Amino acid sequence: MKIYEGLEGFTPVKNAVVTSGTFDGVHFGHQKILQRIREIARACDGETVLITFWPHPRLVLYPNEHNLRLLSTFEEKTKLLRQFGIDHLITIPFTQEFSQMSSEQFIKKVLIDSIKTRTLVIGYDHRFGKNREGSFDYLKANSALFGLDLEEISRQDVEEIAVSSTKIRKALESGDVKTAESCLGRPYELNGLVIKGQQIGRSIGFPTANIHIPNDYKLIPKDGVYAVEASVDGTLYKAMLNIGNRPTVDGTKKTVEANLFDFQGDLYDKQITVYFHEFLREERKFDSLEALKEQLVQDQRSARSLL
Ligand SMILES: Cc1cc2nc3c(=O)[nH]c(=O)nc-3n(C[C@H](O)[C@H](O)[C@H](O)COP(=O)(O)O)c2cc1C
Ligand SMILES: Nc1ncnc2c1ncn2[C@@H]1O[C@H](COP(=O)(O)OP(=O)(O)O)[C@@H](O)[C@H]1O
Structure with missing residues (x-):
């Protein structure tokens, strides 16, 4: 072309x-x-x-x-x-x-x-x-x-x-990634660069790649936790992803972050694509990092069974 x-x-x-x-x-x-x-x-x-x-x-x-x-x-x-x-x-x-x-x-x-x-x-x-x-x-x-x-x-x-594009935008804004997928004929995707966060993830056993999306006009689906796939360097991983302010760690600005299953290594500065498959739950404020960690274990189980 x-x-x-x-x-x-x-x-x-x-x-x-x-x-x-x-x-x-x-x-x-x-x-x-x-x-x-x-x-x-x-x-x-x-x-x-x-x-x-x-x-x-x-x-x-x-x-x-x-x-x-x-x-x-x-x-x-x-x-x-x-x-x-x-x-x-x-x-x-x-x-x-x-x-x-x-x-x-x-x-x-x-x-x-x-x-x-x-x-x-x-x-x-x-x-x-x-x-x-x-x-x-x-x-x-x-x-x-x-x-x-x-x-x-x-x-x-x-x-x-x-x-219509409007119908798909509305679906994504309400977390309905399934409707978006059937209208698009493929899963909705986000592309960005992995940047550094506060490095809390690794301390609870769930390192999360923080994704910076440079285009501020790009639609980010509703806040919440999703089962996704993530592609890095040509390899596709099953993953879970959170969109939101992370109230548990008193976050102030919206982040998009993914924990890739069966992956170990460094993702900083890499280009990543995530494909949305299922909405899992709303983002919540947990009383402790330990409680968040327990929930992440559950989320991982749910995501694995859906993907
Ligand atoms: C699948 C998934 C679900 C998450 N759910 C929540 C949540 O419900 N509430 C919350 O405050 N943070 C949630 N988080 C964000 C964690 O608080 C975040 O991963 C942690 O603060 C570590 O971030 P950092 O390593 O970038 O500093 C979730 C993260 C992931 C990957
Ligand atoms: N399975 C994994 N999923 C996501 N990131 C991983 C994974 N394994 C290692 N990493 C690396 O760890 C980083 C995330 O660790 P984390 O402690 O959450 O730090 P940060 O706050 O900088 O995101 C990722 O950017 C990536 O380089």
Whole structure:
């Protein structure tokens, strides 16, 4: 997959089969669209092109709305799009100025002049251009004029899947990692770097890798204890993970930390990926570290039996 920042570096490809959108999470519904554009490209000996916007339009249009959290970081999204067979990824810097472009201008300048789109695939409810006025009907009425084939993912197809990024965000915010997993078609993941903590973990026999997630827009699931898998240096470990303030040790800021099963060694400064499988329990304040330790023994047993 080739990645282009903006349209400048892009040179038109043969029979471009195009779709556009934010694709946050690259969930099951998005995957249907990706599958469809791949099929069309194969049939016409063309190449798949995905236009996406970064930063997320809502972050630019509503900068005061600080609570928007995304399912995928830019790196996670590109990795997934590559896996799903996109040949060319164009990321358009989403600015206030860009948001003022009319749908007609978007079609003419971006889809036709710059990309030379042969087929455009969009969901029935997809809108683009200023105030999201560019609808499928408008495109359909003008597609001959624009010289492109149009393919709609129907309402029925979209509703059958019953998946949306919003639904997945809500599920994760309530700890429902199972629903998130079924909508994403894979477990929800976090990526980060292992950093030093207060080194209390090892003293109670449960060293915990503290994970620093550099992207503050990335959605962290609800506080609590989870059964997860963790991947480090290409090896996958079963693990348990806590998200929260650690009231037992009077913690003040939120941490994400994992105890890996059947692992011994040093993880500091390593890149780690965790995959959420089950919510185990709420985080609690224990009367002593000894009581916390007893609970961790139980948590480990529960996690092992679920994973
Ligand atoms: C699976 C798991 C569950 C945890 N549950 C709790 C909890 O319920 N309450 C709490 O205060 N801390 C909880 N913790 C956090 C511990 O307090 C933390 O691991 C300990 O403070 C050591 O942290 P440190 O080595 O990073 O300093 C949990 C940690 C893990 C890995
Ligand atoms: N099974 C394990 N799971 C998690 N971390 C482990 C494990 N074994 C060793 N470690 C190492 O121990 C560190 C955590 O120990 P801990 O005492 O909790 O210190 P810290 O407070 O710095 O996280 C991890 O960052 C990692 O380098």
